[in-house]
Amino acid sequence: MILTVNHVTTYQYDAPMRAAVQSLRLFPSRFDGQRVISWEVSVEGGVRGGGFRDGAGDRIEGWSVRGPVEEVTISVAGQVETTDLAGVLRGHRELVSPMAYLRETTATWIDADLEALGQEAVVGAEDDLERAHRIARAVAEAIAYKPGVTHAHTTAAEALALGEGVCQDHAHAIIAAARAVGMPARYVSGYLHATEDGTPHEAAHAWAEVHVPAIGWIGFDAANQCCPDGRYIRLGSGLDAREAAPIRGVAQGLGEESLEVVVALEAVQQ
Incomplete structure (x- = not known):
């Protein structure tokens, strides 16, 4: 499938800021499941800084905008050819050991309920692959997809207690439940063209990857109850949503910040 993005x-500020600095993780991952045809990232009025590929294999680029700054606009335009690998991150080069992803964060802190969810989900599973699938299914059943009920700082434990959430909450819960049974897991940011039945979906998306020793990293999208396929574009990963955020930055000044995001994803060829 060929997808255009x-x-x-x-970012808008109600008072001019002295400067703004952005760290962008907005570049498609390099692996067998996707090939970049064209891709351009730009910051209006910005100066491109250094770029590098981190230990997890993600491309990161720095930008700065000199003040006075009243608005910062970050644009991404490109085209990617995707292949359905049933969620397997095959051919992805990275240096970080999967064991590094057993660390907890505030967002993925494991409380008693998450511990129980993970432990109960894997009872009777024959191997790690089945364990991972069971955890993703258990999270999908425990947290109904409902936009607007959680926020950017909601933890996996809070979303589980609420019983509702969005893709970020599902990913955090899968990560926590997987770690509760000793399986490394991480957060992934990217894009999704549409749900499996073709229903339009929020194009900016997130899911989790769980490491299965005999196979490698495998993606699980509890919000759509599937593994990432040709409808997905993978950007980057981290321990949680904060670490894997496509855009991170700071602005110097006293102005209040507001944010607007518009993402359009179209299938050119299937």
């Missing part, structure tokens, strides 16, 4: 993020 147009993604515009605009």
Whole structure:
């Protein structure tokens, strides 16, 4: 499948800021499941800084905008050819050991309920692959997809207690439940073209990857109850949503910040 992406993020400030600095993780991952045809990232009025590929294999680029800054617009435009690998991250080069992803964060802190969910989900599973699938299914059943009920700082434990959440909450819960049974797991940010039945979906998306020793990293999207396929574009990963955020930055000044994000994803060829 060939997917085109147009993604515009605009930060506005109610008072001019002295400067703004952005760290962008907005570049498609290099692995057998996707090939970049064209891709351009730009910051209006910005100066491109250094770029590097981190230990997890993600491309990161720095930008700065000199003040006075009243608005920062980050634009992404490109085209990617994807292949369905049943969620397996095959051919992805990275240096970080999977064991590094057994660390907890505030968002993925394991409380008694998450511990129980993970432990109960894997009872009777024959191997690690089945364990991972069972955990993803248990999270999908325990947390109903409902936009607007959680926020950016909601933890996996809070979403589980609420019983509702969005893709970020599902990913955090899978990560926590997997770690509860000793399986490394991480958060992934990217794009999703549509749900499996073709229903339009929020294009900016997130899911989890669980490491299975005999196979490697495998993606699980509890929000759509599937593994990532040709409808997904993978950008980057981290211990949680904060670490894997496509855009991270700071602005110097006293102005209050507002944010607008518009993402359009279209299938050109299937």
